[in-house]
Amino acid sequence: MSRSIWFVAEHQDDQLHRGAAELAGAARAIGDETVAVVCAAPGGTVPQQVAPFVDRVLVVDDPALDPYTAGLWAQAIVALAKAQEPAAILLPHAPLGRDLAPVLAARLGAGLMTDCLELEWNEGLVGTRSVLRRKLVARERVATPIALATCQRGAFAAAPPQEAGAIEAVASSLDASTVRTRFVAMERAEVGEENITEADVVVAGGRGLGDAEKFGLVQELADVLGGVMGASRPVVDQGWVAHDRQIGSSGITVRPKLYFALGISGAVQHVVGMRESDVIVAINKDPQAPIFEYAHYGIAEDLFKVVPALIEALKA
Ligand SMILES: Cc1cc2nc3c(=O)[nH]c(=O)nc-3n(C[C@H](O)[C@H](O)[C@H](O)COP(=O)(O)OP(=O)(O)OC[C@H]3O[C@@H](n4cnc5c(N)ncnc54)[C@H](O)[C@@H]3O)c2cc1C
Incomplete structure (x- = not known):
């Protein structure tokens, strides 16, 4: 029997979230068929935006689905899943997935793995995720006929666009009277983990910075580049920056267009969290530092000479 892997397409203001291509990549790697589920108000273009990444798009368009509420999106998706029985449904490990996945799991009686870094199919959906802070x-296998998983942003390679999949409109029969929460307002959050995983530019600093005060240089370069500051684990362990900045196997995974590694040696536990970045620039005074094996551009020099000069040049 062919294995159909679905994902819930995240969107806002009629813009598909770029993480959708990553979920499509994760789904393609483990299934025979990749399907995007779009819950939206009628008349939008999200189905057309997601179609190049999938074999099929299932669209439930109903004015009640915009703005998002877990209750109504779950009604729409549960009805579809019961009718078509996908092998798995993937969601982003972002506010949408964290909110919606447990509701879907409860209503479908389905097993759920959260915050997955890797997925494979081995007699069921097997996920890898970090646990115990x-x-x-941990590796887990979901034992129910429909498996649910939320996927960490940046951990999965985006599916390249292909010939657009078929778009199928599905009649909705939503009952808004059963929904127990109402949308009030949406406001943009301050810089935090979500911004690091979505930033185009990440400037990360390591133990080579020396102390918390000198770490300000990392923030300064990030600001000049319009990017976000990240860190290696020792920096976080020493309390120079908050835990949500830690990049690596026990932190977060990032995949920006440009990644700066300042005073970072390139230990494997750090590298797994950033090696898929489009362009990596490393500055380290040790020419033998392993980070240079992953860098597209390397500067073997004292960062306290290079970074201030770089900031001046960028400002100019
Ligand atoms: C289970 C486990 C999980 C882990 N998880 C993570 C994780 O999620 N993320 C993570 O980052 N690490 C993680 N680690 C730790 C990891 O193994 C490394 O110890 C860590 O990444 C090293 O951090 P660093 O590169 O900042 O420091 P160091 O390895 O000490 O490197 C500092 C670098 O700075 C350079 N330097 C010093 N001064 C200057 C200067 N003036 N100019 C330029 N360069 C300079 C040095 O040459 C050196 O290469 C984990 C370890 C374990 C065991």
Whole structure:
């Protein structure tokens, strides 16, 4: 029997979230068929935006689905899943997935793995994720006929666009009277983990910075480049920056267009969290530092000479 892997397409203001291509990539790698589920108000273009990444798009368009509420999106998706029985449904490990996935799991009686870093199909959906405050890595298999998983942003390679999949409109029969929450307002959050995983530019600093005060240089370069600051684990362990900045196997995974590694040696636990970045620039005074094996551009020099000069040049 062919294995159909679905994902829930995240969107806002009629713009598909770029993470949708990553979910499509994760789905393609483990299934025979990749399907995007779009819950939206009628007349939008999200189905057309997601179609090049999938074999099929299932669209439930109903004015009640915009703005998002877990209750109504779950009604729409549960009805579809019961009718078509996908092998798995993937969601982003972002506010949408964290909110919606447990509701879907409860209503479908389905097993759910959260915050997955890797997925494979091995007699069921098997997920890898960090547990116990990211000190251990766990592998789990979902044992129910429909498996649910939320996927960490940046951890999965985006599916390249292909010939657009078929768009199928599905009649909705939503009952808004059963929904127990109402949308009030949406406001943009301050910089945080979500911004690091979505930033085009990440400037990360390591133990080579020396102390918390000098770490300000990392923030300064990030600001000049319009990017976001990240860090290696020792920096976080020493309390120079908050835990949500830690990049690596026990932190977060990032995949920006441009990644700066300042005073970072390139230990494998750090590298797994950033090696898929489009362009990596490393500055390290040790020419033998392993980070240079992953860097597209390397500067073997004292960062306190290079970074201030770079900031001046960029400002000019
Ligand atoms: C289970 C486990 C999980 C882990 N998870 C993570 C994780 O999620 N993320 C993570 O980052 N690490 C993680 N680690 C730790 C990891 O193994 C490394 O110890 C860590 O990444 C090293 O951080 P660093 O590169 O900042 O420091 P160091 O390895 O000490 O490197 C500092 C670098 O700075 C350079 N330097 C010093 N001064 C200057 C200067 N003036 N100019 C230029 N360069 C300079 C040095 O040459 C050196 O290469 C984990 C370890 C374990 C065991």
